[in-house]
Amino acid sequence: MIIVLDYGAGNTANVLRALAQVGMAARLSADPQEILAADGLILPGVGAYAAAMQELSRRGLTAVIQQAVAAGKPLLGICLGMQLLLEEGLENGRTQGLAFIPGSCRRIPDQAGLPVPHMGWNDLKIEQESALTEGLQGQAVYFVHSYYTDVAEAYIDATADYGFPLPAMIRKGHVFGCQFHPEKSGSVGLGILERFKEYVYEDSACY
Template sequence: MIIVIDYDAGNTANVLRALKKIGVEAELSADPEKIRQAQGLILPGVGAFPSAMRELEKRQLISAIKDAVAAGTPLLGICLGMQLLLEQGLEHQATHGLGLIPGTCRPILPEAGYPVPHMGWNTLHLEQENQLTSGLEGESVYFVHSYFTDVPKDYLDVTASYSREIPAMISKGKVYGAQFHPEKSGEVGLGILRNFAQVCQLEN
C-alpha cells in the first residue's frame, strides 16, 4: 500500500483519486508507524515551506519519513512536497528541509512576460531517464508554484522552460520529486504515478 502523508498541506484528495483511478491501493495517514511500514510514500503539498516543515515536526513525521527512506521505501514528493525533499528552503526565511536530496529551494524572480506564480501547462525536457521519467520528452504537465528546486545536475531529471529552466523532476535513489501536479496532468500524470507504483512493486 502507498501512504499519502497527511500533514494538512492540501491536495491529498486529488492524489488519492488519481491513485484509485490507476488501481493502486492508497491511504491518507499521519501515523508514523504506517509511514515506516508502507510500500511507498507520497508527500503532496500546497502551501509554504516553513509551515509545512513545522507541521511535519509537530506530527513527528520527519523521523518516520527518514526511517522509511533509509529502509529503501520509495518516496515521491509533489509540488511543495518535492521542495521539502531538499536541504533547505528560502521561502520567507531559511528553513531546514528533509535533506533527502542536496539543494536549496529558491524563489522564482518575476520577469516581463513571466508572472509568478508559474501557473499552467508546460512542455517537459528530459535530462536523465529513470523509471519515472521514461517517455516524458515533449509531454506537457500542469504547474502551480513560486519557488524552484536548485539542485546539482546529478539529481536533475526533467526541466521545463519558463523565465529560467525550471526543475520539473528530481531524484536521488528511490526518492523522487515532481514540481508539477501529476494528479492534474491527465494521462501523462497518471503514467508517472503508474511508474511510481511499479517502483513500489504495486502495479498489477
C-alpha cells in the first residue's frame, strides 16, 4: 500500500486518481501506524512552505515521515512536497524542512518575459538517470510554482529552462521529488508514477 500523506495541502484527489490509473493501491492517511507500515509514501502539496511544515508538525507527522524514510521507505514529493524535502524554505522568513536533501527553497528570480509564478508546460532535460527518468528527455510536464529548490547538481536528475536550469526532479537515495505535477502531466506524468510503483515494489506482484 502507498500512503498519500494527508496534511490538508490540497490536490490529493487528483493524485489518488492518477495512482489508481497506474494500478497502484493507495490511500490518503495521516495515521502514524499506516505511514510506518506503508510500502512507499507520496507527499503532495500546494501552498506555502511555512504553513505546510506547521501543519505537518501539528498533526505529528514530521517525525513519523522522517522515521519511515530512515527505515528505507521510498518517498516521492510533488510540487510543494518536493520543496519540503529540503533543509529549509525561505518564503516569508526561514522555515526548517524535512531535511532529506541538502538545500534551500527560494523564490524564482524575476526575469524579463518570465512571469512568476512559473505556470504551464515545460520540457524536461535529463541531467542524470534515475529510477524515474527513463524516456523523459524532452518531454513536457505541467508546472505551477513560485519557488524552486536550490540544491547541488549531485541531487538534480532533471531540469527545465526558465531563464536558468530550474530543478524539475531531484533525488537523494530513495527520496525523490518532482517540482511539476505528474498527476496533471498526462501520459508522461502517469509514466513517472508507474516507475515509482515499480521502484517501490521491485518487480513484486503485490501492488
